[in-house]
Amino acid sequence: MKKRILLCAMIGVVLLSVVAATLIVLHFRADCEVDLTTADFDLLMQQTSDPADTLWTQDVTDVSIGNYLDSTEESTTTEPTTTIMPTGRQFCVISAPFADTWSGLASDDTFTPMCTTLVQGTVDYITGQSRVYDEEEKEWRDFYLLASGRKVLIEAVQLLSPDYNYGDNSIQIVSSETNNGNQIIRFKSAWNAPYTFEFSGQNYYEKNGKHYFVNAFTADKIQFTFYHTTKAEGSVNIGSNAIVTNAYWTVDTANKTASLTMPLRVVGQYYGYTMQREADGTLVLTLKKKPGGIAGARIMLDPGHGGKDPGALGFGGAVAESQVNFALAVATKQALERRGATVYFTRTDDVYLPLEDRKLIARQANPDVFISIHCNAAENKSRYGTSTYYFRPMSQPLASAVYQNVLAVYQTSLYAGDAERRAKVGENANFHPFSVTRLEECPSILIETGYVTNDRECTLLLSADNRARIGEGIAAGVAAYLNAG
Ligand SMILES: [Zn+2]
Known part of the structure; x- marks a missing residue:
């Protein structure tokens, strides 16, 4: 039924845009990269992913936090546009190692768990082009609409030459x-x-x-x-x-x-x-088969942000979320290793790592579980609490187990003496389409350990003892998930 609604919506867009299309098509064709020939296509198919990167080596113990100076953010205000392709089928091939897909609606940046990642070499034909504001990346992004009913980033595909015109x-x-x-x-x-x-x-x-x-x-x-x-x-x-x-x-x-x-x-x-x-x-x-329990499991930790992207800032810019995340990841690593797990990191240094690269590193390492570690932020500085996020339903049991165990750390330890905070610290395991939780290769979640914008909670997160407690909570949640059933 959804496909039919989507198809109707797309047909509607086609009819409304039919006058504008001819002009825009000229613009579109001028923007195209050179079409891929048969030889180029064969070459693309022979490419293999880079071997495992050294980024996720395991010798990670250095932790430093503090004295981060704010950086200014730029934003653009380009209006969204939708362009409809000319008659005839313009085929394209996924040229990125993996390409996320978005809702097929032209001006919609949403993901559903049915938005499947397409592997390199996958071919489809284009039915339109659109520009949509990406809420997570905070930027306008250009998409092709695909005949199979979703959008894909323009930079993730290459156009095939007109020689390619596939039938059924x-x-x-x-x-x-x-x-x-x-x-x-x-x-x-x-x-x-x-x-x-x-x-x-x-x-x-x-x-x-x-x-x-x-x-x-x-x-x-x-x-x-x-x-x-x-x-x-x-x-x-x-x-x-x-x-x-x-x-x-x-x-x-x-x-x-x-x-x-x-x-x-x-x-x-x-x-x-x-x-x-x-x-x-x-x-x-x-x-993939069911992992055999926490002992021997392969866990990938993803310390959020880093380098030019500090994430949220605490204490007026003195504390960068990226550094707290890294320190929390190290504490979690130690707690997981005590339980017999092997731990990999997406980054082992204070470097900028795009979200797509984090997922690529995860796909190369092929872990049993992927956890992105973050701290939350709010305009309202009095807000505090911890939460986890899943995208695909298979990740919900992991999100729930980690949430329950970290919540217990706050309630029985960090906020033990504060009835109000104990009652309100839980912000649940929630659905949200964070990029790194869209992995299909393994259960993948994101945890907001606490708010760096709340002075009291940020102070708690700056304590190594407290980070060790939270790391224990995360590890206990992973163990409960992997050892269940
Ligand atoms: Zn973050």
């Missing part, structure tokens, strides 16, 4: 196996059509104007849908796989979609997937 796609499972408990499925298709990943049996509810809060992770099926596709064949060898019970294709020839549906063996037990495309175009899907 067909897809086939060429092999499948269970390897070390993970289910691996290999697909070959006529061309690299786009896909989405969805859960079935998952209820969402609305809160604070956001539509994808969940009370629990209740999915009983997972489904990969391939677009522009009218034929699908091949079956999955389930074998000793503990993740799904079977797999079956459903082809909708009217909408030209082919869906591979896989019922979960245990409701709510699902831990992410990785998608890779090999040089010959083979798409390799790996469903």
